[in-house]
Amino acid sequence: DTAVSQTPKYLVTQMGNDKSIKCEQNLGHDTMYWYKQDSKKFLKIMFSYNNKELIINETVPNRFSPKSPDKAHLNLHINSLELGDSAVYFCASSHLHGYRKGLYTEAFFGQGTRLTVV
């Protein structure tokens, strides 16, 4: 079973469209993240949710809106897509407070969604 799964794997869309990327984890983790990897391969954190609550919101345009219906899911919705949004988006999960509970704290990442805006 895939620990962190993202759909779709590839997404090609036109400028101005609205699109969503879905992420699910079956690890029982309490925290989920979205990262963006641009063409220069630099990985940058965008958002983090702990127990369905937003805890990290880096400097990201408000066209990006994460939604966490439950602890196992963190979806990313993007409005009015722009050319510069083209990148690979990675979802990840972890036990944020695992150290306190003696749990492993490493993050598990999905395979990524390659978004191309044309």
Place this chain on the structure above:
Amino acid sequence: DAKTTQPNSMESNEEEPVHLPCNHSTISGTDYIHWYRQLPSQGPEYVIHGLTSNVNNRMASLAIAEDRKSSTLILHRATLRDAAVYYCILKKADDKIIFGKGTRLHILP
């Protein structure tokens, strides 16, 4: 956030040990040293982490300097599948992972 410094790229021969260095001179007492790697066209994956003592797992070993200002990730016998970007990351216990540029490791057959 405390910073790490890694070489941009390294090369190693297949089936030989690889030592990937990381400098972190501004590390604080509560920073853990984590290593992740990203294989081509895949998401990052956890490799190993430690605080003060050297650590071993099935993937690699982590050697931490006594003053904790540097560390070395050791792949004991590199294979072609170990070709990846390796990230050395300082992270407090309940903190997010912030990636730097990493070291691109090339394995020569």
